Structures are given as structure tokens and as C-alpha cells.
Amino acid sequence: MTETRELRIKAARRNIPRIIAFVTEAAEAAGLNEDEVFHCQLSVDEAATNVIEHAYGEGEEGQIVVNCVIRSASLIIKISDQGQPFDPMSIPEPVFSADPAEMEPGGLGLTIIRRMMDEVVYESEDGVNTLKLIKRRAGMPPEELTQGVLSHQVRPGTVVIMPIGRMSSGATPELSERLNAAIAIPDSALVIDLSRMSYISSRGLKILLAAWRELSLAGRLMILSAPPLRIRAILETIGFNQVFTIADSLDKALSLIETDDNARDSASEPVTGEER
Amino acid sequence: METRIAGREGYSLVRVSGRIDSESYTDFGLALSGEYDRGMLAIVIDLADVSYINSAGLRELVTAAKLLRQDDGEVYLLAPSKRVMEVLEITGLVAIFTILNDEGELEDLSR
Numbered sequence: 001m002t003e004t005r006e007l008r009i010k011a012a013r014r015n016i017p018r019i020i021a022f023v024t025e026a027a028e029a030a031g032l033n034e035d036e037v038f039h040c041q042l043s044v045d046e047a048a049t050n051v052i053e054h055a056y057g058e059g060e061e062g063q064i065v066v067n068c069v070i071r072s073a074s075l076i077i078k079i080s081d082q083g084q085p086f087d088p089m090s091i092p093e094p095v096f097s098a099d100p101a102e103m104e105p106g107g108l109g110l111t112i113i114r115r116m117m118d119e120v121v122y123e124s125e126d127g128v129n130t131l132k133l134i135k136r137r138a139g140m141p142p143e144e145l146t147q148g149v150l151s152h153q154v155r156p157g158t159v160v161i162m163p164i165g166r167m168s169s170g171a172t173p174e175l176s177e178r179l180n181a182a183i184a185i186p187d188s189a190l191v192i193d194l195s196r197m198s199y200i201s202s203r204g205l206k207i208l209l210a211a212w213r214e215l216s217l218a219g220r221l222m223i224l225s226a227p228p229l230r231i232r233a234i235l236e237t238i239g240f241n242q243v244f245t246i247a248d249s250l251d252k253a254l255s256l257i258e259t260d261d262n263a264r265d266s267a268s269e270p271v272t273g274e275e276r
Numbered sequence: 277m278e279t280r281i282a283g284r285e286g287y288s289l290v291r292v293s294g295r296i297d298s299e300s301y302t303d304f305g306l307a308l309s310g311e312y313d314r315g316m317l318a319i320v321i322d323l324a325d326v327s328y329i330n331s332a333g334l335r336e337l338v339t340a341a342k343l344l345r346q347d348d349g350e351v352y353l354l355a356p357s358k359r360v361m362e363v364l365e366i367t368g369l370v371a372i373f374t375i376l377n378d379e380g381e382l383e384d385l386s387r
Contacts, residue, residue, distance in 0.1 A: 016299075045297065108334050108369075
């Protein structure tokens with residue numbers, strides 16, 4: 001899943017709230033959590049402020065272009081201007097001193113950007129300066145990773161397994177190993193995030209089915225999430241969509257599990273004496 | 277952003293709520309320097325209801341701390357919200373401020 005959105009706006013301080021609102025929507029669409037959305041808001045605030053204050057001089061009103069690439073678990077934000085080139089990565093981090101007279105809090109905004117974003121890249125080419133910021137959902141692998149099976153406990157008892165690339169003979173032992181490790185966590189629920197799986201062999205499908213069978217016999221949940229079209233077609237052809245719960249996004253899968261957990265908690269609450 | 281200032285025995289209490297951002301940081305700075313100009317040497321800034329602070333807001337905090345320390349005064353941050361605390365931590369500013377966890381700790385300032 002990739003979607004691109006763009007905002008072109010006058011580089012003026014009064015437009016910062018609009019820029020932040022634009023990025024907030026994109027960050028939410030990318031499935032980032034509340035904290036991660038805040039990190040994007042603040043970083044873009046700082047980056048846009050830098051463009052307005054440094055790239056364009058006093059009284060000079062250029063344009064700022066904010067381009068967001070929304071992926072299933074990450075957001076790429078590109079902030080471009082046509083003002084003075086200024087590589088924020090060349091500025092050293094601020095140094096604080098116990099002696100207040102020596103405190104020079106310049107560079108604070110850049111420190112915020114560097115700490116809050118997963119990747120920061122600056123480019124200046126043909127008169128266009130671009131600061132590229134990447135924010136990934138917690139536990140999500142970099143886009144460059146093209147093969148492997150990742151496992152990540154998003155909260156106690158909920159494990160997200162992400163098969164990346166082709167799940168054929170070379171990769172199925174790893175898939176089965178990750179599934180078994182997750183199943184071994186008592187009462188855990190599993191989400192198999194398919195968003196980055198490009199292929200699955202019949203052996204891979206059997207492994208998924210076996211894991212699902214084991215979990216559902218124990219009354220536990222296993223949900224498939226965000227299958228790309230090709231994978232969804234495979235699942236539908238063999239009727240897996242009748243067996244598995246398939247959620248459109250990782251978020252939806254996680255909220256299904258949460259709802260289920262809450263239902264169980266309230267079901268197991270002891271009945272108080274007064275109600276008799 | 278909204279600020280409410282209360283003079284207390286031995287210190288000024290500045291309660292801030294809302295966002296300290298590019299639109300409000302100047303007012304925030306003025307509220308702090310106003311207390312210094314009145315001769316207050318202890319300013320307690322209640323940040324519990326601040327939902328957002330950017331580097332411009334942080335600079336106002338540092339500027340106030342610098343001003344007061346010139347005269348042996350001090351800026352105290354009271355119960356910073358989760359968002360504010362995260363920003364103080366990642367910028368390293370947490371080390372230069374005295375942070376009070378709750379209003380109970382204010383009693384020590386009155387003595």
C-alpha cells in the first residue's frame with residue numbers, strides 16, 4: 001500500500017498549523033500510533049520553521065512543499081524549499097552546561113528531529129532543498145529488508161509476525177519457528193502481518209493453517225492482516241478467507257484482539273454477592 | 277495557550293495550558309520575563325496541562341532559567357505532561373531544570 005499526498009503552501013509562520021494538520025492526517029493514515037504521530041507533528045513543525053526562518057530571508061516569501069508517502073507501517077515526509085541550501089545535519093547537537101551562562105540552546109529543533117525520526121536525509125539539487133524524514137511504526141523493519149520473518153510482541157500477549165518477501169522453501173522453516181515461539185507464549189494472540197509478503201508456497205500455507213488450528217483449539221486468536229492483492233487472491237482461491245479472520249490493516253487486527261481480550265476479562269469477572 | 281499567574285509566598289506560580297508553539301511562544305516568554313521583571317527569583321511553571329511544546333517554547337524556558345540564575349534565582353518545572361517530558365528528555369534539557377513532581381514539593385519553596 002502506497003499513497004502520496006502533497007501540500008504546496010506559502011512558507012509563512014501562519015501556515016505552520018496547516019502543515020502540521022496535513023502531516024497528522026498522513027501519519028494517522030500510515031497507521032502510526034499516537035506517540036509516533038506526535039513525533040511527526042513536532043519534527044515537521046521544526047523543519048518547516050527552519051525553512052521559514054533560514055532558507056528564506058526576512059520578508060522573502062517562498063514556497064514550501066510537503067510531500068507525504070504513506071505506506072502500511074511507515075510514513076515518508078519530504079519538506080522542500082527553493083531558498084538558501086542549509087544542511088541541518090551539519091549542525092552539531094547543542095551542548096548543555098551546568099553553568100547557565102554557557103547554555104546555548106541553538107540546534108534544539110534539529111535534535112528533536114534527529115531523535116524523533118527513524119531516518120533523516122538532506123539533499124540539495126538544482127536549487128531545491130529537500131529534507132526527507134522517515135517514521136516507522138514501532139517494531140517495523142526498514143523498507144530495505146526484503147526477506148525474512150520478524151516477530152514482535154506489541155503488547156503483553158499479542159505477537160505480530162511479519163513475513164517479508166517470498167515464503168517458499170527457503171523461508172518456511174523460519175516462519176514455522178517464529179510461529180511456534182509465539183504460540184509458546186501462554187494465551188498469546190497472533191497477528192500475521194502480510195503487508196510485505198510477496199508470495200507464499202503451499203508449504204507456507206500449511207504452516208499457517210497448522211498454527212491457526214492449534215491456537216483455535218485452545219480458544220486463542222490468530223488474525224491475518226493487510227494482505228497485498230496478490231496474496232489475498234491466493235487466500236480466496238483456496239478458501240482460506242472462510243477459515244481465517246482477515247483484517248484490512250494491522251490496526252484493525254490489533255483492535256479485534258483488544259475487543260476479544262476485553263470481552264474475556266468482563267466474562268471472567270466474579271459476580272458480586274449483592275447481585276444474587 | 278493560556279497562562280494564569282499566581283503570586284505565592286516566595287515564588288510565582290505560572291500555570292500554562294494548551295500548546296506552546298510558533299503561535300504562542302512569544303506570549304509564553306513574555307509571561308516568564310514579566311515575573312522576572314517584577315523581581316521574582318523563583319518561578320514555578322506548571323506544565324501539567326501543556327499538550328505540545330516545540331523548540332521555540334523550550335528556548336523561552338532556557339532564556340528564563342538563564343535570566344533568573346544571573347540573580348541566583350531558579351526556574352522550576354512542575355509536573356510536566358508526558359509530551360513535555362519526552363521533549364525535555366530527548367533534548368537533554370531535563371538535566372538543567374529542577375523538576376517538581378507534584379504541588380506537595382512546592383512547600384519547600386515557601387520556606
